[in-house]
Amino acid sequence: MSGMWGDNLKLSIFGESHGKAIGIVIDGLPGGITLDTEYIYKEMQRRAPGKNKLSTPRKEKDQFEILSGYFNNKTTGTPLCAVIYNTNQRSKDYEKTKSIIRPGHADYTGYIKYKGFNDYRGGGHFSGRITAPLVFAGAIAKQILEKKDIIIGSHIKSIGEINENSFDAVNIEGGFLKEIISKDFPVMDDEKGIKMKNRILKAKEDMDSVGGIIETAIVNVPAGVGSPFFDSVESKLAQLLFSIPAVKGVEFGAGFDITRMKGSESNDEFFIEKDDIKTYTNYNGGVLGGISNGMPILFRTALKATPSIGKLQRTIDIQKRKNTEIKVEGRHDPCIVPRAVPVVEAVAAIVLLDFLIEKDGIPWMI
Numbered sequence: 001m002s003g004m005w006g007d008n009l010k011l012s013i014f015g016e017s018h019g020k021a022i023g024i025v026i027d028g029l030p031g032g033i034t035l036d037t038e039y040i041y042k043e044m045q046r047r048a049p050g051k052n053k054l055s056t057p058r059k060e061k062d063q064f065e066i067l068s069g070y071f072n073n074k075t076t077g078t079p080l081c082a083v084i085y086n087t088n089q090r091s092k093d094y095e096k097t098k099s100i101i102r103p104g105h106a107d108y109t110g111y112i113k114y115k116g117f118n119d120y121r122g123g124g125h126f127s128g129r130i131t132a133p134l135v136f137a138g139a140i141a142k143q144i145l146e147k148k149d150i151i152i153g154s155h156i157k158s159i160g161e162i163n164e165n166s167f168d169a170v171n172i173e174g175g176f177l178k179e180i181i182s183k184d185f186p187v188m189d190d191e192k193g194i195k196m197k198n199r200i201l202k203a204k205e206d207m208d209s210v211g212g213i214i215e216t217a218i219v220n221v222p223a224g225v226g227s228p229f230f231d232s233v234e235s236k237l238a239q240l241l242f243s244i245p246a247v248k249g250v251e252f253g254a255g256f257d258i259t260r261m262k263g264s265e266s267n268d269e270f271f272i273e274k275d276d277i278k279t280y281t282n283y284n285g286g287v288l289g290g291i292s293n294g295m296p297i298l299f300r301t302a303l304k305a306t307p308s309i310g311k312l313q314r315t316i317d318i319q320k321r322k323n324t325e326i327k328v329e330g331r332h333d334p335c336i337v338p339r340a341v342p343v344v345e346a347v348a349a350i351v352l353l354d355f356l357i358e359k360d361g362i363p364w365m366i
């Protein structure tokens, strides 16, 4: 089942971008948790479309309504369902090109898999819009983790060829991460941030789009979370990260660069400081044998450039089975990266909460 995920915390997402609503059912949250709904709203606003010229002009408030599983300001322990109504669809953008396949989007594969019955309007169930319910669930997970001082934060590492430094893999702290994610455009170097924004605007002006990399750190995860092989921290995170539309790469710690290091360089050597066991370096991204080692968990997520662009491209008419051309019209993100930052953090929080529920439960919340 494509829309379902999870072992301990179970998620089921539903909806289409131009349908009545999108939403999520979360099963496995213990009863008795008071949710900070303002916190959830703020996370949703970090992702919401239509806020500035770097984003799609489609304006959605992304207000959520909790339909079940929440009573007297506490979770009940039964499935928690939340919906987000779609209010600003403009389906005519998709009507005249409904059989013309957009290169790079899911039009062709969706048509094949669902035999032409898929809702093509706005990308339907393949739309980046379906990440809004993920951010809802992630905001619940994030606030539960924060009560244990586990903080998740990201910065925009690159847009196109413009790149800023990486996080300090060893000494990164929760307070610093919170400061970065409170920014509208989360970068460490604001001068670089301006260059990145200009790069996005240039792509937009050229009727084109641009991609980039998001780097994420999770701090204060105790050693011992995760399992070897199929339930490794890396494999579970990668599964959800790759579920985000437009994600085409994920790397942990030093990532692909680790292949150019000798063992004497990539081994993170241990030391004891007071009662804590730490490593001097963190090229393994806080995970060894699939299990957290207590160092910051560090990973980078690569997102491709937005597929729907105004530039002329070659494609096919799937109904007429003829070659043709397309210039995609409508309201699209010239770059997905800025709006994907809270989505990446959300899925990381969901994975981590799933692991913690399995390990010892979350007694600090009840």
Ligand SMILES: Cc1cc2nc3c(=O)[nH]c(=O)nc-3n(C[C@H](O)[C@H](O)[C@H](O)COP(=O)(O)O)c2cc1C
Residues within 6 Å of the ligand: 056, 104, 105, 106, 123, 126, 127, 128, 129, 131, 244, 245, 246, 247, 304, 306, 307, 308, 331, 332, 333, 336, 339, 340, 343
């Ligand atoms: C937050 C977010 C916003 C997106 N906005 C757009 C958009 O405006 N236009 C578009 O064509 N694709 C957009 N996408 C990407 C497409 O949904 C995605 O490329 C498509 O479903 C194909 O999936 P794939 O790229 O993972 O193969 C967005 C994705 C995310 C996560």
Ligand SMILES: C=C(O[C@@H]1CC(C(=O)O)=C[C@@H](OP(=O)(O)O)[C@H]1O)C(=O)O
Residues within 6 Å of the ligand: 017, 048, 049, 056, 057, 058, 060, 089, 090, 093, 121, 122, 123, 126, 127, 128, 129, 130, 132, 245, 330, 331, 332, 333
């Ligand atoms: C609505 C959102 O983003 C949408 C994601 C998207 C896509 O193809 O992924 C295409 C666009 O849809 P539409 O053509 O309906 O404006 C974006 O606006 C959102 O993220 O909430």
